[in-house]
Amino acid sequence: MPEEILRRVLTAPVYDVASETALELAPLLSKRLQNQVWLKREDLQPVFSFKIRGAYNRMVHLSESERKAGVITASAGNHAQGVALSANKMGIDATIVMPRTTPPIKVNAVRRLGGNVVLEGDSFDEASRFAKALEVEKKLTYIHPYDDLDVIAGQGTIALEILRQHSKPFDVIFIPVGGGGLISGIASVIKQVSPSTRIIGIEPEDAASMTEALKAGERIVLDQVGIFADGVAVAQVGEIPFRIAQTCVDEMFTVTTDEICAAVKDIFEDTRAIAEPAGALSVAGMKKFVDKYAVSGLDMACVVSGANMNFDRLRHVSERTEIGEKREALFAVTIRETPGSFKKFCELLGNRRSITEFNYRYSDSKQAVVFVGVRTEGGHAEKQAILNSLHQHTYPVQDMSDNEMAKLHLRYMVGGHAKGVNNELLYRFEFPERPGALLKFLINMSEEWNISLFHYRNHGAAYGRVLIGVQVPPEQQADFEIYLKSLGYPFVNEQENPGYQLFLRPTH
Template sequence: MLTNYTKKILQSRVYDVADKTRLDFASHLSRRLNNQIWIKREDMQPVFSFKIRGAYNKIANLPPDILQKGVIAASAGNHAQGVALSAAKLGIRAVIVMPKTTPEIKVISVKHRGAEVILHGTTFDDASKYAQQLMIEQGLTYIPPYDDEDVIAGQGTVGMEILQQHTKDLEAIFIPVGGGGLIAGVAAYVKYLRPEIKIIGVEPIEAACLYEALQANERVILDQVGIFADGVAVRQIGALPFEIAKQTVDEVLLVSTDEICAAIKDIFEDTRTITEPAGALALAGLKQYVAREQCQDKNLVTIASGANMNFDRLGYVNERTEVGEQRESLLAVKIPECPGSFRQFCHTIGQRSITEFNYRYADNAQAVVFAGIRLSDGLEEKQRLIKKLTEKDYAVIDLSDNEIAKSHVRHMVGGHAANLTDERLYRFEFPERPGALLHFLTSMSQKWNISLFHYRNHGAAYGRVLVGIQVPETELDAFHAFLTRLGYTYWEESNNPAYQLFLN
């Protein structure tokens, strides 16, 4: 079987339209991980994904009479663009059926490549069934995304290039897994020529179709899949890829959303390219492997499989990156509800950078603070910090792995406060440096109670801070004098309608 696929890979016609992409040395990441990390840059293809290889090889190998009738595919992403560009290159008709829920940016991209786009249903299964119907009605040829020998052979040229570009010892190649076309093609070629090289698949925890199939020794259908890494959100591994994987894949690693987000940032820091979640999936697995094996000075290759990232997802990725890298800890801490308690809490934290600080007055006895704290030494530092807070009699709950806290609660801390008097709302710009918050609290008189606090580090020179402070009318002159001495830019927002409607 491997001989047959290797022959097909060598005869593949992908280079009529696809590029031989670079194998880049990731210098920053290599220093951090104490290994030689190489990134196969499939994000640099004309459609920003490896999918062009398999799609074109399949279409280009169709008999001329079949080819001229046109092709059809069902896809909401990279496969659609690969089919569209391949058809345009060969001058034939291409129809792409996409769910109605497909983001407009992807629909426009496929149309710009000359394909006819039909929006049908709300899921990929709806689109796929309709594409099969149109295939019969219009005499078109269906181009599968992964479960096809020619598609697998096209994707396998990625493995061929890696061995051409890296001729020295190679410990492992890490490959993202969706339907399995890429890992099947790469594994078939690499294991035929260099069986000592480990082939390691990487899947999201919420879309582990190959992992579960290997565990069961048969293809299984997942009840549901997570869609954050939508490029690999597949419920069942392909039949042909599974047969190859059983013989060639050494193991499959499962990674979290936070780990994927951290890997997106890692690739950006070395390449200045922002991959899509599926594009950084393999690197997340590589990092997990290095941490587990404690290996050093090994040559490790990861495939950056695509860069079709929607711009509006970047904020979410940034939000999750620091937690995924153990560079930020999210803590819920109970402190006394009294003037000066914030200051004492910050003294306990010390000179660590605070990335977020959410608080809203609830009652006269106890306050609950939601704090994000920058970590320079990962998990060990977080454990030291929690121990220090506990020794100071603070009740601490670690929310760093709490999905609801990370996705929702951190943006929802607040609400109306009952029986609260003399509250005044101010918006500040704090200089983004360690100690800025502590300076604010230390400079302020303990006569004034902080009743609301929200701060988030946005990566800019100044942090945006919203503060509610209880200041009686008789203390206003002294309070304004404090603001002048403080020297931070501020605006009073007590009459802001958002405050009046939701917080006051």
């Protein structure tokens, strides 16, 4: 299989529409990590993503009858733009099915390139099923975003550029993984030309379909897929990419949302360019690789795969960056509700530390719980020093730095415990960002189930994050869980979350 990919790569005419992108040294990252870090700038393509390569390479192989009939694909953004631009250049009609949750910036970009946009479904999988139905109904040709030899070969042209642009083979190359087209294309070429180069794939922790597939020895389907890095939000990797990865990928790493946000900042500081979350995966994984193996003096390349970032998402990215860099820690600390105790607590934190936030509300005459953010320039060691100091001074403290509910909701809504609220259950949801999504949740709810808490923030993503408290009689809680599963929205029970217990749980 890799031999066939290399053969197709060598004849791929991608430069009819794509650019040979720069391979740039990242001086700040290189100095900080004590390795030579190079960025392969696929964010500089005409559609701000590598996807143009594979889409065009597939479409130039269409037969004359297929060109006349037209093509169809399903995509949430980058592949859609690649197909639309290619179709425009070749004079082919292109239908692009996109989820209704797709941000307007991506929908409008596809329309500007001449694509006929059809909005259908709340997810890529729903859009894909609809596209496959239209393919049969209208006798169109489906352009798969990753599970196709010509698409994979188009992405593999990146490897040829990397080999030409650098004076010697890289020690390691880090590549984002969604459906697997990008990593299988690059790995197929690199492993035949420079077998000693390590190929490392990077996925989000909540969308690790390739990682789990390689562990299992077969393709698996994830029950839920996180959508922060929407460019790689794939529940199952492609069949062809999986087979290639089994022999050509050396290792997989997964990264958190916070680590991705920190990588977006790293790329910005070295290039003044803003990568999309999926585009920054390689840098996030590279940092984790360096930390795990304590390596130095290596030549390492990171593929920055795209820059189709909604401007309003930058707020969320900037909020999470400090934690991702281990430069901010979040704590829930219980202090005595007596005169001077608040001042004493602040003095213990130290006047040389920057407090990033403080949330507190009086609720009890004996003790108070404060939600505090502290800048920790010394990383994990400094956070641990703060925890040790608080423990030594007998302060009950919870480290909330890795508590997703706290970071998404609690820090914006601390306001004290509710009084007289019985049988409250707490859930964290992801709702599609479209009209009617909340109504779908409410319309079939039993009138005996009362919403007692609600918090929502729009982060500029396809899905909004919602925290909901609902009063459900004990004998109906099993029915309520069945109802939640029937909605099809990803949800997490946060009943035992320490943030809920400390700040929000009702008192009687």
